[in-house]
Amino acid sequence: MAERRVTVQTEAGLHARPAALFVQAATKVPMDVVVGRPDTDPVNAKSILSVIGLDVRHGEEIVISAEGDGAETALDRLAATVTANGA
Amino acid sequence: MPDGLRGLGVSPGVGAGPVRLIAGAVPEPPVGDRHQGDADAETARAVGALEAVAADLEDRGAKAGGEARDVLSAQAMMARDPGLAELAGQKITEGSSAPRAVHEAFGVFRGLLAGAGDYLAGRVADLDDIRDRAVAELLGLPMPGVPESDEPFVLVARDLAPADTALLDPAKVVAFVTEEGGPTSHTAILARSMGVPAVVACPGCTGLAEGTVVLVDGGSGQVRPDPSGEEIVRAHAAVAARSAALTATGxxxxxxxxxxxxxxxxxxxxxxxxxxxxxxxxxxxxxxxxLFLDRTAPPGEEEQVAAYRAVLEAFPYVVVRTLDAGADKPLAFLPVTGEEPNPALGERGLRMLRRHPEVLEGQLRALAGAARDLPVELLVMAPMVADAGEARDFAAACRAAGIGRAGVMIEIPAAALRARDLAAEVDFFSLGTNDLAQYAFAADRQVGALSRLQDPWQPALLDLVALTAEGAAGTPCGVCGEAAGDPALACVLTGLGVTSLSMSPPALPAVRAALAAHTTDQCRRAATAARAAHDADTARQGARAELPGLSALGL
Structure with a gap:
């Protein structure tokens, strides 16, 4: 299981446009991807309602995980959607 | 406007036309509603309905373009959420019909979002709208949303969702009226961006019969059924006159x-x-x-000069009030001497500065320095001045600092009663009607239950204004309280002899228009009528009767 622990740098946190971009990117990944806070059960990263339901704010840490071929590259791409400021 | 409905006007202008109601609410599929036995086919139906709704939302977004496109594509993404389809599929496997399963699946996410922060609570309405669309699709019901119509209409709804309004043709909608919503609701924002009049929070509006002609005033919030042709013409004329008057400058x-x-x-x-x-x-x-709040020592003179200059260089004429601190606005470097059970009656304003003359002198020097090479007329006044002696001392301090024009706030009834004595000591007055009312009525400004006694139309307050203006006898006497920003009261104050009016900037255009619409004589008659009344409401009515230009302006 590969995972990335990143700090959400987008102004809106994991809401609105950043959430949509994150979920769109996750939907393109062929394997299952989950996302959550470090200490809680993760949710399906391809579900916009679950992702915004996490209510992650600017500056909070999230963990994104996936398993299988190409998981590392996929996670880097997903992490970039929330760390690239202004995205 | 009797017999009408009233709400909150959130987008100005008037519109008249037949009522079209947004299609009625989609009913909740009954609890325990089950499918015929083919779970796979039923699941395909549910997924198909969600996809159809998503495609329709995207399609509407593409046609609308701009901001609506982003909003609607975000909603399409919600309809396509794999979590929703999965949950609905589980319920169907357990025997639920597709409509009931979809309803319950939305319910799970609804609970999740409603329990979280404010931003998410706002998404709940979006989610409900998508749910209703999916259920309507499955049940073969008309899609909730704007009805088709060939003639322009007044759109009436409980509330409007982005999906309802994205495709609205401004040429077809003459006004919006909703039962719910506020000044920042989707309806209000959309209506203002479309330039269409809108009234929200209007109880009873969804009870209007389809096709009833209504006259909607998005400024006053009035919604009048069955208006006469003449009323419609008059309403349009008033709006035109008001917008012309309010854009006037000078x-x-x-x-x-x-x-x-x-x-x-x-x-x-x-x-x-x-x-x-x-x-x-x-x-x-x-x-x-x-400049003085949240600090442990007074700001240095250089810092003060820079802050004052930023205002002094923008205007040809500036009246500065010296620091108004005290027990109600305590500052660390101006400690209160003892316990003050009634801070409003304690050592505040000039009283405090008399105990700390170095703070006053520093401020006056900084003000004089800030104005030195600017083409501005600088006037400086002290708050909370009670008698002529205090006025004299303050004026002396101003002159010592090189300030040419010194004045006092008139906000203590004693100062109003003896305005003649104070006028001999200073160059101008400024009536602070909020504090003057507080002290004249012994009614704390902070106590909401006493707001009746803070009404600036109270005849006793108007008497004090009149006494001050009379006692000023040629000394300029302005008003800088809330009262100055009320267009009708501004005319009355002018009639009482007030020489200038200072208010929060958004109130300026309406006051300018009200003054321009009346002669000095009318203002005087309005003032006399207001002072002849025995209470604030009658004073207001009496004055308005002498100021016919107000209603023509829709003010």
């Missing part, structure tokens, strides 16, 4: 040319832009507390 004056300078109340350099934008001729009240 110095304040009555219809017969008596000048009444219209000034702005500002709390620091950041308010300058709004004051200029609304056509203020100068500043009638520059509050200086912003």
């Amino acid at each position: 110095p304040g004056a009555t219809a017969d040319g008596h000048a009444v300078p219209l000034l702005a109340n500002v709390g620091g350099p950041r308010d300058v832009a709004a004051a200029l934008a609304h056509g203020a001729e100068g500043v009638g009240l520059f509050r200086t507390e912003f």
